[in-house]
Amino acid sequence: MERSDGFNYGYAMNCTCGRVSVLSAEDYYVEADGAHMNCAHCGTSIHFGIAVAALRNQDDPALDDEAVTRFAWYHTSTEPDWPSSDYARRFIQDMEQNGHRPVNRAHYVSTHTTKALHLGTYETAVENMLRRMHDEHDGGSPFYLYRVAIELRPGRINPGYRDENHDDAAQLSISELDRDSLDAVRYLNVHEGTGLLSLAIRPEVITAVQRMPIPLPELALPPMPGFLDREITALAHAKDEMEAAQAKVESIPHGRRRMMYFGVYDDPDGLAKKAGDLEHRYIDLWNQLEDQLAEAYLPSASRPIRRDFNEAMGSWKSAHPTADPQTFISRYRAMAALIEKSPEVISELAHQPWRDLRSFGTRKRLKGRSQYL
Template sequence: MLASYWYHSSTHENWPERDFDPAGKFTDDTRRRMESMAGPGSVERWAARQKDKALHIGTYEAAIENIFRRMDDQSGSSEQFFLHRVKLRPDSVIQAGVHKEPTNFVGDAYLAEVCGQGVNVYRYVNVHEDPSGVSLAVNATAIHAVQSIPIPLPVDGAHPWIVDATARLTDACSMPPVQPRGILRKIGVKPTSALASEARELEKEVASSLPFTSRTRLDAGFDEAAFAASPTAFPAKLLGLTRLVSDFQAVLDALDSQPWRVV
């Protein structure tokens, strides 16, 4: 297991950051409020607790599904994501067995609460992404090196599907708004621009080629205001996202081309 590659997706390019300060962006007012409510040293205690949180790594499938989930559930479609491939230290200490996910109600895990002394790797069954697959909760001390790439991969703007999709969107710009029907009209739902409606249709079409769990979460976040400046951007993003599933070898090849960053 220690010789296997593991994966993590994040909006942080240099994940994991050993020198990350959870309270680094706190204003003086925020620090004063925390200390007035929880006493002197509360900021430092909170930051130390944040640093103690386990990091989650898992299968390639789990990392990609996490991207789709965050785009959909956490309004992350406009964020830049990165895919990280992880190599563990050979001297990492693994908790015996495979367990339930050790997270609390906000999704945080602390290995000191579920592992023996000195353990820095905890295996659990993932029930959120790549269900039934094994993921790991690890301390940063277990990670030896990481390769990273931005997601989605760049796509050739001359790709036939992108050319066709861009033409459909461009044609929609000159069409009248799509009027709501039935109950939607009765409750006062406003008309939708033909451009936004066509973008949703494109998204539905490409989503139909994805596994069911990802299909319902694909949300590329069409930016209507930015369309005129970059007409191919949305189709390219859609195709790039679906390639994470349909052409995963290209993603792995892109990772292979990156140097290992020792952490």
């Protein structure tokens, strides 16, 4: 059973009076009135944002304990074999290869290899990927989309839901689930799909997963002949001018060149200033191009989602510095399909073979320790 909310949602905000008021995505994006809104019930001014985000649907079907196990849940990961029982070994191996030597090695490893897993809606999973691309240096990483089936024993999920603003769920550990005799914690997600319910679970509740790499080139949005031709030409010209100017100051260390640009050091010929100005112009033209791409290829997404998408694509571009505008646009069209063609993406994933994890989970329970990511 699917549970979808799209990428053009509004927001719900808590007031000190205990009631909830709704806010449009546009007002949220522009931070209308200095990010303030009046409570629809008592008139009190609410300083809106994730710190006071509320459940968007007070009758969210995920509040039904039995329905939770009937939903298809989603997850995005850079791991091709998520959830992997081999994660702890690879974590230690990477730590040692990178020369990282924490003071309390055992505690550090345990903290990072025994966390609960997180599941959400399709939209939440896609937004999580966008955030990771921009915030966690995964702009150039391959991603996989997972569709997850779970099984919960009666009474092993928390009543109601945990509000992530007051009781953090992101770092929830297996030991905390053990302490509370739970297999899953339902929580209000305020970071992706703000206002929806997500799950933090012990790996053993996963019975099976379907997986596919994303994006899917065959679902890419169609190209628009002639679209942005003038902008692409201007961008190429700006790049040539920038590189020619930078070549004249390449012998000057980058840090000193920046100080010359800001007037801290002398720039007698104005070459550092010119190179800096042309670099800023080139960046501005790229930003304008990305804004136009969002208008054309993300018509169903709200402005906050478009912003997050473009930030993620900017990180992809940084990870692929030799990519030209046409290559970038091609990737943009493929990524945009995750938002604009979500039913087709879900359908494609739903037709992938299931990987059965039931016996795998049983073995892990017998060992008494979870080491998945």
